[in-house]
Amino acid sequence: MRRWAIGRVLAALASMSGAAVAVASGCGATDGYDCRDLLECDVMNEDGTSNGGCEGTCVVARLPGFLPGVFLVRENAGLEDLECDDAVLMKPHWTEEQRKNAIPPSYSKFFVAPGAHPGCDPCACTAPACVFPAGLTVSSGWMCDDGPGATLTPFDAPAGWDGACVAPGAVGAEAFGSFRIAPVTARPCEVVASPVPRAGDAPAGGRGVIACDANREAMCPNRGHLCVVGAADMLPGWRRCLLSEEDEDVECPPGEETLGLHFSEQLTFWGEVEDSRACSPCSCTETAPSTCEALVSTFEDAACGDLVAAAVVAENGVCHDAEPGSTLGSVRAEWRVNAPGSCAPSGRELVGELSLRKKTTACCLPEGT
Structure with missing residues (x-):
């Protein structure tokens, strides 16, 4: 059912009964008849404006170059495996059905590209030596x-x-x-063991990112707007973002195009990341015999x-x-x-490459908003 603005609610009630109308929390009542039996009450903002039936935030339905609506986005920290039911605050009085309906559906999973390779430690060899029988x-x-x-x-x-x-x-x-x-033996030089740098600054594929659909079914006053999860209903660590269409290079929109919301923090995610960068093994070559x-x-x-x-x-x-x-x-x-003779180390060269595909640009509201 479409939700009406408070002014229209009062006018409708007055015309139906002609009696005085009492207003409380956005709803009127007349002759003992509660308006909530007729329609749902508007959500009123602190500045006195109406949000229609949206208990979250109303946003422009779609901007050029971006997917429709807004998404809840979070980058995995460490080894945690996030899901969309970790995104929204569950209220204690909700029923199981309400909790189920509040979980935003998953849109997609992305990756953050690994950073610059930390480089390869130089190779070293033990010195050859003469050994008694x-x-x-x-x-x-x-x-x-x-x-x-x-x-x-x-x-x-x-x-x-x-x-x-x-x-x-x-x-x-x-x-x-x-x-x-x-016999006397000549102990050859050997590779000195050293830590092997990881490939990139994260496990293969980079850190994971999950994006969940933040859109809600409630109506906003403007038909061209969508209702999305509000900041108060998000759990810490999640952000509300616009996502570009795949492989689109876009600029984050100014606030006047997004109802005053500043999706100003630009992040880049990838649908596929393959990181085969690694350091070649060390070896030692004799340059003079013992x-x-x-x-x-x-x-x-x-x-x-x-x-x-x-x-x-x-x-x-x-x-x-x-x-x-x-x-x-x-x-x-x-x-x-x-x-004793001598030898020379070799190896520890950077081999492999970083391959990034299916680019997505995220324009996000600052954390906490």
């Missing part, structure tokens, strides 16, 4: 015999051995015929005092026979050549 393997036979009948005894150096005297065990004369020294050579000495006692034998070892290891009747109690190493 991992230890010895003792054989009961000559020339490091590992065939049937030979007894093999490990004589391992500790992890990260710096060559200092160590006594990992004791090997008696019956099991000590020869020993094989593990040269490493150590002198490894074995001793009968546990304090590296009574020498058994010493041998120079490089990248292939070496086998050495022991003097008959010798025992093994300790081992020591020192560098003859300690010349």
Whole structure:
């Protein structure tokens, strides 16, 4: 039913009964007959003007380049997943049906374009290094015999051995015929782990935006106007905005075209955002080889005092026979050549691209209005 202005309500009642008319809260009554049984009361603004039947805000139905009506818009903060029933204040006295009808239908979901890529951290590499042998393997036979009948005894150096005297065990004369020294190794340079920047400043696609239809069915005094949700009925964080037609470049309208409402804050949303920007992985390339050579000495006692034998070892290891009747109690190493090489880092280049499609311009009322 169309709602009438208060002046027309009074005139209609006077002509029907000819009796005195009392006015209270926009409605009149005569001879005990309440006008609300005939028609709905006008909504009166604070300045005394009528809003027709609209309990929200009356706006121009459509402006060139924009979709009809007004939309409630909110950008998702963090990981929250907003829906349109989060937009409107539900009043405690409302019935379930009233609550259901108050939920604005969803119009669409958009995205805010990710910002500039934060850039890629530079790559770095650990320095190559010469590493002492991992230890010895003792054989009961000559020339490091590992065939049937030979007894093999490990004589391992500790992890990260710096060559200092160590006594990992004791090997008696019956099991000590020869020993094989593990090779010296050249530890290659390795990529230094570092945080990998995210692609853009948000998860793929940018932060989400939801737009809900703010139009209400109530009538405004002017047939060319629409009733939309009022500022008092919106929950915090939501804004009332005009949305451009897809891919339209529009200017936000001046207040004289929008009944004094200033939809002046312009935002840009996108229907599709693909952000494949990322940093390429790091790698390390050897630019000069390492040269490493150590002198490894074995001793009968546990304090590296009574020498058994010493041998120079490089990248292939070496086998050495022991003097008959010798025992093994300790081992020591020192560098003859300690010349680590070098390497160069590469990578951490920005690859991929940001693709934005289906542009929508939003012209919004300032927050809180």
